[in-house]
Amino acid sequence: MNEWRGKNIKILKKFFSASNYLFLFVSIISLFNVFLLSLPLTKYLGYEYSVLNSIFIVLISGIYTIVLLNNSSAEKFDIKEVSTKFITSHLIFVLVPIIISLFGLFRIVTCPFIDGIKFYTVLTLPAPIIGISLGLISFNASRKFKFPIFFGLLIVICSIPVLEIYFNPQIYFYNPLVGFFPGTIYDEAIEIDAKLIVYRLINIFYFGLLIYLLLQFLSRRSKYSIKTIMLVAVVLPLILVLISPYLGYSTTKSRIKKVLDKTLVSQHFNIHYASGIEDSLIKTIALHHEYSYAELRKYFNETPKGKITSYIFNSREEKGELFGSSNADVAKPWLSEIYITLDNYDKTLKHEIAHCFAGEFGSTIFNVADNFNPSLIEGIAMAADPIHDDFDLDYMAALAFNHGYKIDIKKLFKSFDFFLHPSSLGYII
Structure with a gap:
């Protein structure tokens, strides 16, 4: 043994x-x-x-x-x-x-x-x-x-x-x-x-x-x-x-344009969308684009060089399949492009366009905040479009603070600490 x-x-x-x-x-x-x-x-x-x-x-x-x-x-x-x-x-x-x-x-x-x-x-x-x-x-x-x-x-x-x-x-x-x-x-x-x-x-x-x-x-x-x-x-x-x-x-661009097969050209945007979207709706969406652009121009006192390309997807599933991020709208400042879901455009459009404006004074080849600081990247867009779920950001931040949801601001803006907090709270603060 x-x-x-x-x-x-x-x-x-x-x-x-x-x-x-x-x-x-x-x-x-x-x-x-x-x-x-x-x-x-x-x-x-x-x-x-x-x-x-x-x-x-x-x-x-x-x-x-x-x-x-x-x-x-x-x-x-x-x-x-x-x-x-x-x-x-x-x-x-x-x-x-x-x-x-x-x-x-x-x-x-x-x-x-x-x-x-x-x-x-x-x-x-x-x-x-x-x-x-x-x-x-x-x-x-x-x-x-x-x-x-x-x-x-x-x-x-x-x-x-x-x-x-x-x-x-x-x-x-x-x-x-x-x-x-x-x-x-x-x-x-x-x-x-x-x-x-x-x-x-x-x-x-x-x-x-x-x-x-x-x-x-x-x-x-x-x-x-x-x-x-x-x-x-x-x-x-x-x-x-x-x-x-x-x-x-x-x-690739050729693949995405096979699905988003129509284009509306406005003063500051090239808007790609699927033929299933009604003309009256896409014209309304184009007006939202231009209105947001005008407001952001006043806020930043700066405008992107050239037109912004906007991709409007019929559904979250379509967006997830072609672009990714099915539940979140996204901007690519270095390409001056935004990617929006149709049923969400009135909530996120201005925020994503703001990223393209901020890209004019961004750093690195991605035209974003220095060191890819997520708090700065999202913070500037939230400040430019200070409405969250139809409420003013200051009001939402006050609610969070008064109910004990407190974040150390210095830590929030340190490196990638943004991702260590609940997403909704990080965006609001």
Whole structure:
């Protein structure tokens, strides 16, 4: 009995020893998830919790893969042994956040646990496959510069949605690191649909194929050269990027104009809308555009250069499909564009146009507040359009203050602390 216990303890010690770094990586993931439980948006198992874990596990999995391969013998590379270590360690990586998230259930249950499991399954479970693949690519590309290559690959993957959002009429994106981002973190209509599942299956197939080919190459069983494998690694994603608008994974101007197929040109706006909207209504909406423009010109004593492009969507569903952010209207100051839902135009139109005015003295390539400070970005638009749900902002702020909903203004305007408060309260204050 003592011999059996001693043998098992020896195996566990070897498994979690400092030499294979597994215990260190598990500890880092654990601390990260404990920290997530302290934040308002990630204090339970839901969309945000799953997305942040996906990003973090890709990072940890890639680094761990490189460390594991670095400690493996090149002459006696055992593909079975390495595969077993990959499966075991990365299974632990994805189980730790689930276990820690259970503690969040004892404090608050605002998101059904089953929905959280669905998000975690689709968004987070593929993360180790992606991380292992990127680690293998980096290790095989250059043993000397494996870590710079790994982080370079992460930067490339992160840059694709940035370019899509910057140049295309969209704010949503599909990306291997996060799965899907709907456009705003306050969008509560996020759900798992067939398109997202198919996208994640494509991710699993592509990165899984690379893992297979690269492990075969390391074990000297592959009939393909490393150049051929790297060519596959580059060509397949490029093909997906090119056809993504046709699959619904990105939106180009030509795609959006096929749906919003009519245009009304006014003095300061190019308004794109669907042919189903009555002419009398779109003329009324155009008058609202021009009236808001006139008021904002007086407020800012400044006007945007050129006309503002306005996209009017028939429904939230249509807007979510083509642009993203189905429940929130959005402006892109750097493109001088606004995106409005038809049934909401009278509530948000002036606010979104205000962002385009503010863009004239914004900074960075996005023409927004310095350091992307969300309190400044939204604060200037709220000040220019000081009505919230048909009430004056000062009145709403006084109600909040008198009923104990108080926010430290200095903290609110510090960095990204805006997102640490309830959205409605942050906008009002």
